[in-house]
Amino acid sequence: MLVTTLEGEVLHELDGLYQPQGVRFDGAGSTHVLVCETGADRVWRIALDDGTRELVTDRLASPWDVIRWRGHLVIAEAGRHRLWAVDRDGELQVLAGTGAEALHDGPGLEAVLAQPSALAVTADDDLAFLDAEAGALRVLRAGTFVVQTLAGAGLFAWGSDDGGRDRARMQHPLGLATGPDGALYVADTFNGLVRVWRGSHLWTVPIDGFAEPGGLAVLADGRLVVADTGNHRVVLVDPVMAGAVALDVGRPGSVDAPGPQPAAVAGTIVQPEGSVLDLTLDLDTGDDVLDPAGGPPVRVRAVATDPALLREPTSWALPALPAQVRLALGEGSGRVTVELLAATCGPDACRLRRTQRAYDVLLTAGGA
Known part of the structure; x- marks a missing residue:
């Protein structure tokens, strides 16, 4: 396991771990890391300054992630489909899951999970988690200890659709983190995507080129650190501007992530079905x-x-800038990308100039 700077310089190297999966610092500014040694069924707290290792537990089957929540360490036990709390004396207590595998909501000890594999504390202090085998994003509510599914339809109900609770789908997601604005970012591993749950809707971050991203974290400035597992690299992602840079781990500097940069997301639009949207582009x-x-x-x-x-028209030819167009909206939800082209000439050459904007659109029933 490596600890690096954002420039890729290796600060610490911890060896002797068998298939480490969930890794995080034990609090802001901490010099200790929490590590799930998944292949050996152990969870550690490790001091970075001298490498001292404190065994948290070795009694769980395939622990995949660990986090501090409400004064306890919480561990996602993927092998037996449970969430566990560890108190200060090292005693284990089940928070959610029966040991069976399915997707059933309810009080924690009655809810049924499906390979919980990633954890995050939400802005409301709930515990969010991913059930990989159901492609589901779920929460354990802090006040009631009730499990509620936010996105996902059932065991092995794979897909890649954006949308709300009834439509959104993922495929074996393994990474989860909370953004500064409260959004939940997901490494949708087998779809090769980074997704974001904002409000009550799942969106896809418009960046291509990932291969089985297995984990992610959010920096204080809102950028994501993505473990792009299938490409054997770590990528810094700006989810607002849809930019990506791969760390050159072990050497200073960085290299560009492959693939064209998609349109920046200009905003989220919620409007009635059948309404119109006036845009001014320049x-x-x-x-x-x-x-x-x-x-x-x-x-x-x-x-x-x-x-x-979208309804027709979806293309326009105009005489001047700024361009003013009216989008006729239909129904459903997803991403709309608007491309502006302008033919120009100057003293030295003529050019075709181009820019794009992307909008995440959610259309509600009962439109105009």
């Missing part, structure tokens, strides 16, 4: 002027992840 042409030689110099095109999101 770009910087510098010293160039618009060139109408080939027809209208400004063109706009809108595409959606779900064709039902």
Whole structure:
């Protein structure tokens, strides 16, 4: 296990661990890390300064993640489908799960889990967790200790759809973290995606190129640190600007993550089904002027992840900037990307300038 700077410089190297999975610092500014040694059924608290190891427990089957919550260490036991609390004396107590495998909500000791594999404390101090075998995001409520499913339909009910509780799907997610704004970020491992649960909706962060991302964490500035397991790298992700940079671990500096940069997400739109959305789009042409030689110099095109999101028209040819267009919205939810093209000419050359914006769209019933 390596501890590095964000520039990739290795600060600590801890060996002798068999298939370590869940890893996190034991509190802000801590010099200790909590580690699930999954392959050996052990959980450790390790001092980084001298490598001293304190055994938390060796009585669980395939512990996959560990976190501090409400004064206790909580461990996700994937092998027996339970969440456990460890008190200061090292005693174990079941928080949720019966030992059976399924997706049933209810009071913690009656709820049925399906390979809990990642943990995060929410902005409301609930305990969020992922059930990998159900592709589900769930929470254990702090006040009632009731398990509630936020996204997911049942055991092996895989998929990659964005949407609310009834539609959202994932495939064997293994990483979970809470953002500064309270959003829950998910490493959707077998879909090769990074997802975000915000409000009551699951979205896909528009970055391609991941291969079985197995874990993630959120930095104070909102960037994500993603363990891109299948590509054998660690990637810093800006989920707002849809940017990604891979750490060159072991050497200073970094290398660009492969693949084109998708459109930045301009915002989230919640409107009634069948309504319209007025957009004003512009770009910087510098010293160039618009060139109408080939027809209208400004063109706009809108595409959606779900064709039902948009009604015609979805493309426009316009004479000037800024471009003003009216999107006719349909039904459903997903991402709409709007592309603006402008043909320009300057003293030295003519150019086709291009920019994009992406909007996460949720359309509600009862529209205009």
